[in-house]
Amino acid sequence: MLPKSTLSCGAGAATALVLSLAAPAAHATSIRYSYVPLDHETVPAPYVANNFSPSAILDGGIVVGTIYDASFATEAIAVWRNGTITIGQAGSGNVVNALGVIGGASPSNQAALFLGNSTTLIPRLPGETTASVVDLSLSGLALVQSLNSSYTQTYAYYFAGTETVIPFGLPDPVFGGHMNQWGQVAVTKEESATDHFTRGYRYDPLTGKTTPLVPYAGDPTDVLALVQGINNRGEVLGYSYTNASAPSYHERVGVWNAAGVYQPYYYETIDTNALYFNDLDQIVITNPAFFGPGVGTSYLVPQAGTRLDLASLVVNLPSGLSLNSVVGIDDEGYIIGYASDAAYVNFYPFLLVPLADGQSNPGNVDVYGFQFPISIIQDLIKRFSHQK
Numbered sequence: 031m032l033p034k035s036t037l038s039c040g041a042g043a044a045t046a047l048v049l050s051l052a053a054p055a056a057h058a059t060s061i062r063y064s065y066v067p068l069d070h071e072t073v074p075a076p077y078v079a080n081n082f083s084p085s086a087i088l089d090g091g092i093v094v095g096t097i098y099d100a101s102f103a104t105e106a107i108a109v110w111r112n113g114t115i116t117i118g119q120a121g122s123g124n125v126v127n128a129l130g131v132i133g134g135a136s137p138s139n140q141a142a143l144f145l146g147n148s149t150t151l152i153p154r155l156p157g158e159t160t161a162s163v164v165d166l167s168l169s170g171l172a173l174v175q176s177l178n179s180s181y182t183q184t185y186a187y188y189f190a191g192t193e194t195v196i197p198f199g200l201p202d203p204v205f206g207g208h209m210n211q212w213g214q215v216a217v218t219k220e221e222s223a224t225d226h227f228t229r230g231y232r233y234d235p236l237t238g239k240t241t242p243l244v245p246y247a248g249d250p251t252d253v254l255a256l257v258q259g260i261n262n263r264g265e266v267l268g269y270s271y272t273n274a275s276a277p278s279y280h281e282r283v284g285v286w287n288a289a290g291v292y293q294p295y296y297y298e299t300i301d302t303n304a305l306y307f308n309d310l311d312q313i314v315i316t317n318p319a320f321f322g323p324g325v326g327t328s329y330l331v332p333q334a335g336t337r338l339d340l341a342s343l344v345v346n347l348p349s350g351l352s353l354n355s356v357v358g359i360d361d362e363g364y365i366i367g368y369a370s371d372a373a374y375v376n377f378y379p380f381l382l383v384p385l386a387d388g389q390s391n392p393g394n395v396d397v398y399g400f401q402f403p404i405s406i407i408q409d410l411i412k413r414f415s416h417q418k
Contacts, residue, residue, distance in 0.1 A: 061332060061384075063344045063365070064392045068093060068379040069399065071115045073108075076100070079115060080400040082108055084366040084379050085134075085357055086126045091364040091381055094132055096122040107132055107144050110381070119149045125166045133163025133172055141174045141188070152188050155195065163188075165209035173209040183207070185215065187235070198233055198240050201225065208260045212236075216243070216260040216268075230257040230268050230286065243286045246270040246294055252282065255292075258305035264288045267307045283313060283331065295334040302329075309361045314340070316367065318355035326354040326370055340365075344382060345391040351378060369397070376401060 071079045076099040084095040097108035097117060107118035109132075121142055123134040132144040139160035141152040154161065157178040165173035172188040185207045186195045196215060198204055202225060204217035215233045219225075230243030243266055245252035252270040259267040270292055271281035283305060284294035295313060302317045313331040328340040341353045347369075354370035354377065365382040376399035385391070 060387065061330070061338070061343050062389075062391075063340075063382040064385055065344050065346050065348065065395060066091075066381040066383055067348075067395055067397045068110050068115075068366075068381055069397060071110070071113065073097065073115050073117060076104060077106065077108075077117060078400070080398045082110065082115060082379050084110070084368075084381075085124050086132075087358045087360045087364055087366045087381075088126060088128065089360045089362050089364075091360070091362075091383060093366055093381055094123050094126040095379075096134070105137065107134065119144050119147065121149065122162070124162055124164055127166045127168050127170070129168065129170075131166060131170060133166040135160070135162040141172075141176070143170075143172060143188075153193055155184060155186065155193070158184075164207060167209065167211045167213065169211075171209075171213055173207055173215060175207055185217065187213065196233060196235075197238070198231060200231065200240065204231070206257055208257065208266075210260045210262045210264065212262065212264075214260060214264055216257045216266045218255070218257045218268075228254050228256055230255040230266060232260065232264065232266055232286070232290070234264075241290050243268065243290055244292070246282055246284070246292045248294075249282075251276060251280075259307055261307065261309055267305050267313065269305070270294065283315060285311075293334075296331050296337050298337070304356075306356060306359050308359045308363070310363065312359060312363060314356045314359050314365060316353075316356040318368070326352045326374060328353040328356045328367065340382075345385070346394055348378075348395060348397050351397065353380075371399070 068082050069080045073079045077097045078100050081098040084093045086094040093110040095108055096105050098105050105122055106120050107123045109116045121134055121136045123132045125133045136142045141161035141163050143150040152174055155176045158176045159179050161174055161176040163172045164175045174186045174188050176184045182203045183205045186193050200219050202222040203220045206218045207215055209215045213235045217231055219229045221228055232241045243255055245255045251272050253273055254271050256269040257266055266286040269281050272279055280299050282294040283296045284292055286292050302315050304316050306314045315329040317327050330338045330340050341347055350371060351369040354368050356365055356367035358366045363384040369378040369380050378397040378399045
């Protein structure tokens with residue numbers, strides 16, 4: 031079994047980094063964040079503010095996600111802005127574009143788009159059991175992740191009422207799809223009986239070509255690649271790493287450039303879970319422990335060769351909490367995710383706000399927390415392609 035191999039549902043995973051590039055900048059340790067709890071608001075019944083699950087963030091710290099009732103049986107779109115949660119239509123929210131269109135799924139797990147008071151259901155593909163919008167461009171082009179009863183993933187474009195399955199032209203199924211504003215899609219190919227290695231690929235709809243994204247060429251022990259995101263320059267975030275049979279495990283976190291050449295940012299010997307990046311080339315590494323005691327640690331890579339414990343940068347992190355899981359970072363450096371207590375029983379949705387040089391430290395904050403049922407965790411794993 032590979033350290034970063036996915037569940038049979040094919041939901042992505044991993045984390046790796048790179049350390050042989052630039053030396054740490056002198057200003058790196060001056061990075062500071064303020065912890066803002068997302069569970070303090072008053073919301074209408076039957077929903078509970080503590081049960082707000084963030085999943086996407088717009089520049090400036092506007093947070094989109096899903097809110098649940100006390101039993102987690104009812105869910106709705108929710109938007110947190112400046113301390114107020116606005117509840118929208120029934121369903122779950124995964125992604126959002128700058129026009130406020132939210133992509134996600136209906137309560138019956140059908141891919142959907144939400145805007146204002148309207149819900150647009152995206153037709154199911156043949157054999158589909160569940161589906162969700164996992165990326166969304168400013169123009170309204172949606173990337174739909176569709177799963178069948180075997181949890182095999184199929185990806186499709188949806189635009190203006192038309193849905194088109196993406197022809198990657200690969201011999202095996204793919205997982206962990208990500209799309210940029212130009213419709214370029216990055217995925218990872220599943221392992222199979224004839225090909226035991228995961229590989230990354232980038233699909234360009236303008237040319238119809240699928241470009242392989244192979245592991246780091248400078249280390250022959252890097253034999254696996256795992257995609258984690260794609261930016262508007264066509265650069266793909268991901269891992270280059272060894273397999274479980276290697277004498278000692280390592281992974282690199284880095285970016286495949288427009289030519290498909292892997293450029294490492296950080297090298298590490300731990301096995302992390304997910305990566306996120308923004309257009310400032312900041313990378314967040316996260317290693318959640320949802321299923322029981324584990325590491326539950328997140329890191330910031332502000333530049334190549336530098337990895338910082340994210341919790342150490344938060345000036346008012348509530349006592350006893352760890353930054354268990356990051357789920358997004360915007361282009362202004364705002365970060366969202368879940369903190370947890372030491373037992374990994376209670377989870378606390380948070381927003382980290384960058385503090386400017388000279389800005390005074392904020393005061394301490396209280397958190398309320400909630401307990402995720404295992405069924406909700408499993409559902410989140412299926413929805414978010416970054417997760418294992």
